[in-house]
Amino acid sequence: xxxxxxEFNLRVVMDYLDSEGTAGYLSxxxxxxxxxxxxxxxxxxxxxxxxxLRKKMSKTSYSDEFKLSELxxxxxxxxxxxxxxxxxxxxxxxxxxxxxx
Numbered sequence: 001x002x003x004x005x006x007e008f009n010l011r012v013v014m015d016y017l018d019s020e021g022t023a024g025y026l027s028x029x030x031x032x033x034x035x036x037x038x039x040x041x042x043x044x045x046x047x048x049x050x051x052x053l054r055k056k057m058s059k060t061s062y063s064d065e066f067k068l069s070e071l072x073x074x075x076x077x078x079x080x081x082x083x084x085x086x087x088x089x090x091x092x093x094x095x096x097x098x099x100x101x
Contacts, residue, residue, distance in 0.1 A: 004032075009053040012038055013045045047086045067099045 012026050016038070020026065023042065027035040044052030074084040074096065081096045090096070 006054050009041045013041050013053065016042055043082065048089065070096065071099060
């Protein structure tokens, strides 16, 4: 998976927000292999702004209690993984699904 700079990610998101095209169109325009990556950047930007696009330098460790409470919250509220991750400010879209398994 290619790593992109903050500036690159922001340019793609701003193009999307300025109605320059869909996530699929912009992924082709900028050479991003998968439009789901562009959608992820858009979601992160919409949730927390610029900080959502900045790379984290260290891996975050979550306690078992935190993981359990997040899964219980998702089950109780019947939300999608993405909604729950946004609520708990988690940037990794597959993390909650891994915990669920």
